[in-house]
Amino acid sequence: MGRGELSFDWGGAGLSPAPLPRSFFDRPSPEVAPDLLGRVLAHGSVAVRLTEVEAYGGPGEDPAAHTYRGRTPRNAVMFGPPGHLYVYFTYGMHFCANLVCLPEGSGSAVLLRAGEVVAGLPEARLRRSPGASQGEAGSDGGVRPAGRRVADRDLARGPARLAVALGLVREHNGLDTILEGSPAGRPHDSLTVLEGRPADPALIRSGPRTGVSTAKETPWRFWIDGDPTVSPYRAHVPRRRSAAATSVGEAPRS
Template sequence: MAVDEHGGRPPAASTPLARDFFDRPAHEVAPDLLGRVLVHGPVAVRLTEVEAYGVPGEDPASHTYRGRTPRNAVMFGPPGHLYVYFTYGMHFCANLTCLPEGIGSGVLLRAGEVISGVETALARRSAGSARPVREVDLARGPARLAVALGLTREHNGLDACAPGSLSSLSVTEGEPAKPSSILSGPRTGVSSGRETPWRFWTDGEPTVSPYRPHVPRRR
């Protein structure tokens, strides 16, 4: 397969997913996202691991559990938009919103394989790091994925169903993972609702992040 000018294989497809793809419960959207390609500027990531979060009042692990706030307002908007949040005072994580406007649900993008723009992703991930970054680790974990794609707070609210360009974001059709290859289990690092098996990943993918149960932070 040809290598693109940014140091990686080109995306498998360029057609953005339709809005109604995301207009479903997050735990149905999540496994269907595996194998799809997230494109932001020159970097494209094939998703290999995602995590679903439910609606207000029902899923205590969701940012929307207690209702709408200025921080999570995008999750209550139309489906198919990017919700970016800052965590632990150092990392950005990216989600895609689900269900109709006003409900509040989404899918955390946990890991993937950089298939285009490898050199750009590597430069972003290597900045400020004394350790060399392996290609398999470029987007292995939600914070790393956000860095590789160049996603920060300013991208909160981007429409992922719009055609991709250097200033926009899109989720393309790609090649969906085969149902027989999709595994599920408890969500990673959450203190509430941690037994809900809404983390989905593609079996055998080296870019899937390791499972880590929640450990209370010491004061």
């Protein structure tokens, strides 16, 4: 097995390693979002089981979405085929990841808000937690000063933290997550969404999206009730930011 490939006992963990088909994402984002709960996003040696997501609609439909005013060079990936990864940079410090929904040209996506690291814990900890003699790996590839170790439940608890744990940065914007074959056969640095273990429908909750300044009451945030990796709800608080510091969901914070 080559460097960066995923080695994990899927059966022992009760997770299915079968990749999701493109048709899974070729639906409205409010339908895809709750169905993503319990699915696994695998990138390199790290895999995260999703526990919290948010849906965002298309042009002219959802004022909180990047695509509300139409296509731009920045949001172009959201208008591409379903199943592609849309990564944006926010507040000059964080990357956040989304999965594109609906047919090409639609401009809709689901924000990946939080999850449980189920494979590659050492790598995820290295990225998120400082070691005794090494600082924390930053989302920009740099190293932050050493400090307190991050608890495992917090490794991917929030959209920016999830992106760091998975090693997702600007260069991954536009990646196609629909790949054939098993996780063991995935190319290095590929990103795949696997069947995992779908959440029990009785445990799925929905409510207002967190941190948005418009369409505040749209109940398109979905999470697994009682899961410790779900991020806390935060209402929008106005803050000074640059014009580039906007996001799907007004720069949700981890």
